[in-house]
Amino acid sequence: MVRRKKAAAAVVDSNGVIDNIAARRALPVWKRLGLHFGSYWELYLMLLPALCFIVLFAYVPMWGIQLAFREFVPSKGLSGGRWVGFQYFRQFFESPMFASTVWNTFKISIGTLVLGFIAPIFLALLINQIASVKFKGFIQTITYMPHFISTVVIVAMLNIFLTPGTGLLGRFFGKDNLMDNPNAIAPIYWLSEVWQHCGWNCIIYLAALSSVDVSLYEAAKIDGAGRLQLIRYVDLPTIMPTCVILLILNMGSVLNVGFEKVWLMQNAMNLPGSEVISTYTFKIGIQSFQFSYGTAIGLFNTFINFVFVVLANWISKRVSDTSIF
Amino acid sequence: MSMKTRNVPSNAGAKAVSLNGLDAAKMATTAPTIASVKNGKDGVPFNKHYHLQKSVPDWIVDIVIWLLLAIIVVIVIYPLWFILVASFSDQRLVSAGRVSVWPLGFTTAGYQRVFQDQRIWTGYWNTIVYSVLGTALNLVVTLPAAFALSRREVGKVRRVILFLFTFTMYFSGGLIPSYLLYKQLGLLNNMWVFILPGAVSVWNLIIARSFFETSIPEDMFDAAKLDGLSYGGYFMKIVIPLSSAIIAVIGLYYFVGHWNDYFTGLIYIRESGLEPLQNVLQSILLANQTNQLGTGAGGQSMLQQQQIADQIKYGVIIVSTLPLLIIYPFLQKYFDKGVMIGAVKG
Structure with missing residues (x-):
C-alpha cells in the first residue's frame, strides 16, 4: 500500500489533484497485470470454460486442416504425414464430380437464399396488417411451428406427401416420384425450406415493423394514402435496412447447404441432382476413409x-455501415 | 367493431384509440351529439359512431390480405394436421385419398406398434438424456462467458476473445479434422459426443451477451458493488434472476438443437444402443425398416404390409415431434425478444 501511494504521489498535477490513471500507468507491467487480474479474475474464470471448449473443438480441428496438404498416416493423426502441397485439390478440381457437386450446391443454396429472403418479408408485411393482437399471435404461433420439426421428420413428410398416386401432393404429378427426379430435388428443397422457416424468419421483420412511428401512418393518411400505399411508402422503407443487412449476410452462405437435409433427401435415383459438396465430403472422407482428400474438399468449401462472408461484410460496410467484423 | 374499420396496422392500435378519441372529443364540442360520447378504456372520450372513412380499394385490400393469410395458415398447418389425422385413420382409406380433415375408421393400431418397439423407447430415452444434460452444460458454460464478455472493464482483451469466438462461426476445420480429433479423444461411440463438442454455440453466446449489455442497467452493477458484491455474486444474485427471458430463449434453442440432432448420431455413433431418437426415426421413416415392428408377420400381402408401415410412420412422426410442439407455445412470448436481440447485435 505504501508503495502504491508513493507511485501515486508522483503524479499529482498542478492543482494538487492525484491523477489515478497516470499513477497506474507509472507502475511496472507485471504489477499492472497483477492489479488487473486481482480485480477481474472472476470474469476470466467465467470465461475460461467456454474458451477451453472453443479452443479444443474449433481451433484444434483448424490446426488439422494441414491434412489437406499432407498424406494421411493413421499413426500421426491430425498432423499427417508427407507434405504433398495442392495434390488433393488438383485431384478434386480434375475429378468429374467437381463441376456437378459445385453446381448442385450453388443451385440448391441460391434458390433457398432468394425464396428464403422474399417470403418472410412478404409474410411479415401481411401479419403486420392484422389489427387484432390475439389473431396476430395465433398466426405467429401457427407459422413458427414447423421451425421446430426435425429434418428427419420433414424429409419423411416430403416422402409421404410426394408418394405418387396416393400422396397428398404426389397424386397431382402422375406416376413418377418427384423425389426420384434429379431436376425436382432443388425446387423441393427450396419450397420445403420456405415452408419450414418462413414464419420464424419473419420475426425480425415484425420487430422492425413494430418500431414504425405511428404519426407516419397518420400523416400519410391525411395525405390520402390508402392501405397499399401505407405498406409501400411507410412499412417497406422501415424494414429496408434490415432487409439489406440480412440479404448481404445471407450472401455469405451461398455455397453452404445444410448437410442433413440433402443427405436425407438423397436416393440412388436423384443423386445426379442432389450430390452437394458437404455430402460428397462425407462419402469420401468418412465412408471411404480418404481423409486427406476429404479434408481438401471440405477446406475448399469452407x-x-x-x-463470400468477407466480401459480403465489405459490401455491407460500404453500403449500410454495418459489419460483422 | 371499430378496430376493423380503423385502417391502422395493429401495432398502432393502442395509440390510434386515443387519437380517434381526440377526434371524437373535437366532434363532441362542435356537434350536438354529445350523448354518444363515451370514455374509452384509457379514459379518453371515444365516440363509437365516429369512424375513419374506409374507401372501396381499402376494403378490397383488406379482403385480399385476409384471404392470403388464410391460405398461408392452411398451407402451414394442413400437412401437420393431415399427419395427425392419418395417424388415427384406417390406412386403406388414407391411401385411397378419402381422409382429409377428420380421421376415418378411427384406430390406434399405429401407436400401439410404436409403443411396443424397443428401439423407439431407447432412442427416446437417449435423446432425453442427451438433451437435458447437453442443455444444462450449454447454459452453465454460455451464460457466465456471455456475462464476462458483456463487461467493458476488460477492454482490449474482450475484443480479442470476442474475435476468437466469432471467427469460428465463419471458419472451421471441417468435418474430417473434427472426426479425427473426436476419434483421438475417444468420443466415437460415446454418449459425450452429443454433449461436449457443442457446449458453446457462439451465436447463442452473442445473443446472451447483447442481452446483458442492453437490458441490465449499469446502475445495478454500481449499486451491487457498493453493497459489497463481487462479479460472481452480482452475476448469480442479480443478473441471472433478471434474465429469465434470455435464458428461456437460448435454453430452448439449445434444447431444440439437441433434440433434432441427426448429424452427430450419423457420424460418430455406430452402436445402436446409443443412437438418439432422430437416427432411430431415420431408420424407420426413410430406410423403411419397419419390419421389426411386426409388419413382417406372415400371411399379409405386400399392400397390407405397406399400409401398416405407413400407419407406423404417421404415429412415429407425431410421437417424436409432440414434446417440442408442446413446450414451445409456453416459451413463445420470449421469442420476439431473443431473436430481435440477436438480430440487432449479430
Missing part, C-alpha cells in the same frame, strides 16, 4: 464460404 474457403469459398469464407471469401
